[in-house]
Amino acid sequence: MADKRKAREVEDDDDIPGTSAEGPKQQAKAALAFKKKLKPDVKILASVTKFCQAAKDTEPETRTLADLNLANSCKEVVDLNTGSVVFEIEKSILAIAKSILSGNGFGYLVPSRSSANQLYVPELDRIVLKDKASFRQFANISSVRKTAITTRILQLVHQLCTKQIHVTKRDLFYTDVKLFQEQGQSDTILDDVSCMLGCTRSSLNVVASEKGVVVGRLVFVEDGDRIDCTKMGVGGKAIPPNIDKVQSMESDALFILLVEKDAAFMRLAEDRFYNRFPCVIITAKGQPDVATRLFLRKMKTDLKLPVLGLVDSDPYGLKILSVYMSGSKNMSYDSSNLTTPDIKWLGVRPSDLDKYKIPEQCRLPMSDQDIKTGKDLLNEDFIKKDKNWVKELELMVKTKEKAEIQALSSFGFQYLSEVYLPLKLQQEDWI
Amino acid sequence: MADKRKAREVEDDDDIPGTSAEGPKQQAKAALAFKKKLKPDVKILASVTKFCQAAKDTEPETRTLADLNLANSCKEVVDLNTGSVVFEIEKSILAIAKSILSGNGFGYLVPSRSSANQLYVPELDRIVLKDKASFRQFANISSVRKTAITTRILQLVHQLCTKQIHVTKRDLFYTDVKLFQEQGQSDTILDDVSCMLGCTRSSLNVVASEKGVVVGRLVFVEDGDRIDCTKMGVGGKAIPPNIDKVQSMESDALFILLVEKDAAFMRLAEDRFYNRFPCVIITAKGQPDVATRLFLRKMKTDLKLPVLGLVDSDPYGLKILSVYMSGSKNMSYDSSNLTTPDIKWLGVRPSDLDKYKIPEQCRLPMSDQDIKTGKDLLNEDFIKKDKNWVKELELMVKTKEKAEIQALSSFGFQYLSEVYLPLKLQQEDWI
Known part of the structure; x- marks a missing residue:
C-alpha cells in the first residue's frame, strides 16, 4: 500500500519537477501562478493576429543605398x-x-x-x-x-x-x-x-553546408518538390544549402519563431506548438549558418511575417541575434542578402529571470569573458538603436547572471511550450 | 574574336577542371578513360540487383547473447x-x-x-x-x-x-x-x-540532438506524417531525434549509401543519384550521432538492404565506419541497438588513390598522429576480421597518404556521381 502511494505521488507531481533547494512547493506555486494568468487561446490569438497584421501593414519599404x-x-x-x-x-x-x-x-x-x-x-x-x-x-x-x-x-x-x-x-x-x-x-x-x-x-x-531545420505552417517548393512543413514529423525539414532552389513560399502563420538551439526546437516540434499558435519554427542549431540566414530572410521577405527570437539569456544569445539581424563582419559585402532586420527579442531576456522566477540554481554566474563580451555589445549599433535592448543588456551585465532557454524546464518539461511562450504572446512581451 | 574563342574554350573544358601541375590534358585523359569503362546503366543495375538480392537472402539471422x-x-x-x-x-x-x-x-x-x-x-x-x-x-x-x-x-x-x-x-x-x-x-x-x-x-x-539527413528511395511515417524522401528537394529530410516516432519504412532501393560528409551528400542529392541507381542516401555530417545510428540500423533491419560506406581515405573515415558498425566504447551497453554490422567499405579506399589516378596534389601527407591512429586501428577487431580491410589500411599507413572524398572533384565537379560511384557499382568494388 505504501508503495502504491509512492508511485501515485510521483505521477501527481507530474508538472512540477521542483528542486530540493527552494522546495518543489514554492516552484509549483510559481508555475501555477503563471499558468493561471493565461487567457483562452482564442483571445491570445486575436491579439497576436492584430499585432502581426499591423506589423505587416507597417512593414517598411526595403530601402536601398x-x-x-x-x-x-x-x-x-x-x-x-x-x-x-x-x-x-x-x-x-x-x-x-x-x-x-x-x-x-x-x-x-x-x-x-x-x-x-x-x-x-x-x-x-x-x-x-x-x-x-x-x-x-x-x-x-x-x-x-x-x-x-x-x-x-x-x-x-x-x-x-x-x-x-x-x-x-x-x-x-x-x-x-x-x-x-x-x-x-x-x-x-x-x-x-x-x-x-x-x-x-x-x-x-x-x-555552404546546411545545418538548419524548419517546421510549422510553411509550404514551399524545393527543386520541384512540394514541401509541407506541417507534415515533417518531429525532426523537421533540413534547410537546403542552395536557396535559389527554394520557391513559392506560402504560409498561414502569424509569425516566425527563431530559436537558438535544437533542444527548444525539438520541444516545440514535438508539442506541435505551431498548431496551437500558427507559426513557422526555425533554428540553425547554434551559430547561424549562411543557408539558414538566407532561408529566414526569404521567409521574412516573401511572407512579410514578424520574426520573434528565442535565445539564451547570455551575450552569446545576443550575438546570434545580431548575426541574423546585421550580418557578420567577414561577409559584410553580402549583408543585404543575408540579414533579417527587425527581429523582435522575445526571450529569454535578463528581466525574465526575475519576472518568471527562474530558480537561483538554474541561473549561472557570468564568466569574466562573458561580462567583457556583454560590455562590448553595449557599444554595438544594433543594441544602441533600441533603448529597451540597452536596458536588458545593462541588467545582464549588472546582475552578472545568465540562463539558458532550458532553465525553464525547472518548472516542467513542457513549461516552455505550454506556459512561457503562450504568456509571452498574450502579453505581446517582446522588444 | 579572340575573346569569343577564349569564352568557348572555357565551356568546352567543362568536365575537366584539370590542374596546372599534371596538366589538364593528362587528367582529362584519365577521367575519360574511366568514363569509357562504364557500361549502360541497365547492365550495372542488373548486376547490382543480383548482388543486393543475394545479400538479402543470406542476411544472417540476428544472433543474440x-x-x-x-x-x-x-x-x-x-x-x-x-x-x-x-x-x-x-x-x-x-x-x-x-x-x-x-x-x-x-x-x-x-x-x-x-x-x-x-x-x-x-x-x-x-x-x-x-x-x-x-x-x-x-x-x-x-x-x-x-x-x-x-x-x-x-x-x-x-x-x-x-x-x-x-x-x-x-x-x-x-x-x-x-x-x-x-x-x-x-x-x-x-x-x-x-x-x-x-x-x-x-x-x-x-x-540526443539530431544532426543527420536522409534522401532517396525511402518512405516512412514520422509521428503520423508520411515522409517521402524522394520529394525532399536537395536538402533532404532531417533525421528525427526520437526513433520511436519512426514507423512503416518502405523502399524500392537496392542499397543504402552511407556518406561521411555533407558535401558529398549534397552532390548526390542535387544530381538525384537515387533516381539513376535506386538507393537511400544518409549522412550524419561527420561524427555519427545517436539519432543517425538508430535510423541507419532501423533501415537495415526493416528493409534488409546492404549498406555501402563512402568515407574519406584516412584513419578518421575508418573510425567513423567503426562507430556505425561496432559502436563507441562509452555507449557499449547500448551497442546492439545502435550498431549496423556488415557495412561494406565502398570508398574512398587507399587503393583507389592509384587506381583512380587521384592527382598527387590532391593527396595529403598523413600527420604523425594520423599514422599512429592508423597503426592503432590495425589492432582493432573490426579491421582484423577482414583481411581486405587490413590490406587497405596497411597500404594507407605505408604510403602515408590520405585523401578526402572531394579529391575526386579534381576530375570534374560531378565525377563522383557520374563516373566514380557508377563504376564502383558496376565492378561491385566494395569489401
Missing part, C-alpha cells in the same frame, strides 16, 4: 541568376582582353573587403562596403599569384553557372589544389570575385 | 516501450520498499560500465557489458549522493514515459540543477539507469 544617396560611395551585391553571372564573367574577361590589346596589361579591379572599408548604415541596419578598390595586376610580383587564382576561380564559377550545379568551397578548392595550395586562398578570392561581379556568393553557385 | 550462451555472463539492453519502462521503474521502487521494510536498507544494484567490464563479441561484432555490478547504498557516505540522484532520475524518467514526451539530456539536467550540480552527473546516472532497467537510453525518452 540609392534611396540614401550612397549608391556611388558604397557597394552592395545583389542576387543574380546564373545567366547574368555568366554574362558578367564574360564581360570582365572581354574587358581584360581589351585592356591587354590596348597596352594597359592584365588585371582586375577588386573592391577592398577590409574593415576600414566597411560602413554600418543605421537606416538599413546593415554593414556595407565603401568604395575603396585596388588593381590586381598580373605584371607585378606581389599580385601575380592572386591574379592567376582570380582567373581560375572565374573560370570555375563560369562552369558551375553554365551547368547549373552547386558545389561547396571545399569542392572548389580541390579542383586545383596545386594552384590554390590551401583552401583559405580559394575562399578569399571567391569572396573577391563575388564583390567584383557585384553578386552574392550564393549566386556563384558555391554554397 | 542467448544464442552464444552468454546471456548469463553478459548484459545487453533492449528497446522497451514507454509502458514497460514505467513498469520496470515501479518494480524497482517496489523492490526497494521491500528491502527497506525487511531491514536491508535503501539501494540499487548498478551494472558497471567501466572498460574492464566490457567485452567484444566477435560473433555479434559488438561490444557488450559483462556481469559486474555494484550495490549503490543510500546509507553510505560515498554513495548517498549517487543514490539520491539515481532516485530523482528514475522519477523524472517515469514522468517522461507517462506523458510520452521526449527531452534532451540538457533539459533533464535543468530540472534539478541544485541536486545534479553539473550535467556530467545527471548524464552518467542516466546511463546507469538505462543499464539498471535493461533498456536503451532512447527508451527512456531522453534523446
Whole structure:
C-alpha cells in the first residue's frame, strides 16, 4: 500500500519537477501562478493576429543605398541568376582582353573587403562596403599569384553557372589544389570575385553546408518538390544549402519563431506548438549558418511575417541575434542578402529571470569573458538603436547572471511550450 | 574574336577542371578513360540487383547473447516501450520498499560500465557489458549522493514515459540543477539507469540532438506524417531525434549509401543519384550521432538492404565506419541497438588513390598522429576480421597518404556521381 502511494505521488507531481533547494512547493506555486494568468487561446490569438497584421501593414519599404544617396560611395551585391553571372564573367574577361590589346596589361579591379572599408548604415541596419578598390595586376610580383587564382576561380564559377550545379568551397578548392595550395586562398578570392561581379556568393553557385531545420505552417517548393512543413514529423525539414532552389513560399502563420538551439526546437516540434499558435519554427542549431540566414530572410521577405527570437539569456544569445539581424563582419559585402532586420527579442531576456522566477540554481554566474563580451555589445549599433535592448543588456551585465532557454524546464518539461511562450504572446512581451 | 574563342574554350573544358601541375590534358585523359569503362546503366543495375538480392537472402539471422550462451555472463539492453519502462521503474521502487521494510536498507544494484567490464563479441561484432555490478547504498557516505540522484532520475524518467514526451539530456539536467550540480552527473546516472532497467537510453525518452539527413528511395511515417524522401528537394529530410516516432519504412532501393560528409551528400542529392541507381542516401555530417545510428540500423533491419560506406581515405573515415558498425566504447551497453554490422567499405579506399589516378596534389601527407591512429586501428577487431580491410589500411599507413572524398572533384565537379560511384557499382568494388 505504501508503495502504491509512492508511485501515485510521483505521477501527481507530474508538472512540477521542483528542486530540493527552494522546495518543489514554492516552484509549483510559481508555475501555477503563471499558468493561471493565461487567457483562452482564442483571445491570445486575436491579439497576436492584430499585432502581426499591423506589423505587416507597417512593414517598411526595403530601402536601398540609392534611396540614401550612397549608391556611388558604397557597394552592395545583389542576387543574380546564373545567366547574368555568366554574362558578367564574360564581360570582365572581354574587358581584360581589351585592356591587354590596348597596352594597359592584365588585371582586375577588386573592391577592398577590409574593415576600414566597411560602413554600418543605421537606416538599413546593415554593414556595407565603401568604395575603396585596388588593381590586381598580373605584371607585378606581389599580385601575380592572386591574379592567376582570380582567373581560375572565374573560370570555375563560369562552369558551375553554365551547368547549373552547386558545389561547396571545399569542392572548389580541390579542383586545383596545386594552384590554390590551401583552401583559405580559394575562399578569399571567391569572396573577391563575388564583390567584383557585384553578386552574392550564393549566386556563384558555391554554397555552404546546411545545418538548419524548419517546421510549422510553411509550404514551399524545393527543386520541384512540394514541401509541407506541417507534415515533417518531429525532426523537421533540413534547410537546403542552395536557396535559389527554394520557391513559392506560402504560409498561414502569424509569425516566425527563431530559436537558438535544437533542444527548444525539438520541444516545440514535438508539442506541435505551431498548431496551437500558427507559426513557422526555425533554428540553425547554434551559430547561424549562411543557408539558414538566407532561408529566414526569404521567409521574412516573401511572407512579410514578424520574426520573434528565442535565445539564451547570455551575450552569446545576443550575438546570434545580431548575426541574423546585421550580418557578420567577414561577409559584410553580402549583408543585404543575408540579414533579417527587425527581429523582435522575445526571450529569454535578463528581466525574465526575475519576472518568471527562474530558480537561483538554474541561473549561472557570468564568466569574466562573458561580462567583457556583454560590455562590448553595449557599444554595438544594433543594441544602441533600441533603448529597451540597452536596458536588458545593462541588467545582464549588472546582475552578472545568465540562463539558458532550458532553465525553464525547472518548472516542467513542457513549461516552455505550454506556459512561457503562450504568456509571452498574450502579453505581446517582446522588444 | 579572340575573346569569343577564349569564352568557348572555357565551356568546352567543362568536365575537366584539370590542374596546372599534371596538366589538364593528362587528367582529362584519365577521367575519360574511366568514363569509357562504364557500361549502360541497365547492365550495372542488373548486376547490382543480383548482388543486393543475394545479400538479402543470406542476411544472417540476428544472433543474440542467448544464442552464444552468454546471456548469463553478459548484459545487453533492449528497446522497451514507454509502458514497460514505467513498469520496470515501479518494480524497482517496489523492490526497494521491500528491502527497506525487511531491514536491508535503501539501494540499487548498478551494472558497471567501466572498460574492464566490457567485452567484444566477435560473433555479434559488438561490444557488450559483462556481469559486474555494484550495490549503490543510500546509507553510505560515498554513495548517498549517487543514490539520491539515481532516485530523482528514475522519477523524472517515469514522468517522461507517462506523458510520452521526449527531452534532451540538457533539459533533464535543468530540472534539478541544485541536486545534479553539473550535467556530467545527471548524464552518467542516466546511463546507469538505462543499464539498471535493461533498456536503451532512447527508451527512456531522453534523446540526443539530431544532426543527420536522409534522401532517396525511402518512405516512412514520422509521428503520423508520411515522409517521402524522394520529394525532399536537395536538402533532404532531417533525421528525427526520437526513433520511436519512426514507423512503416518502405523502399524500392537496392542499397543504402552511407556518406561521411555533407558535401558529398549534397552532390548526390542535387544530381538525384537515387533516381539513376535506386538507393537511400544518409549522412550524419561527420561524427555519427545517436539519432543517425538508430535510423541507419532501423533501415537495415526493416528493409534488409546492404549498406555501402563512402568515407574519406584516412584513419578518421575508418573510425567513423567503426562507430556505425561496432559502436563507441562509452555507449557499449547500448551497442546492439545502435550498431549496423556488415557495412561494406565502398570508398574512398587507399587503393583507389592509384587506381583512380587521384592527382598527387590532391593527396595529403598523413600527420604523425594520423599514422599512429592508423597503426592503432590495425589492432582493432573490426579491421582484423577482414583481411581486405587490413590490406587497405596497411597500404594507407605505408604510403602515408590520405585523401578526402572531394579529391575526386579534381576530375570534374560531378565525377563522383557520374563516373566514380557508377563504376564502383558496376565492378561491385566494395569489401
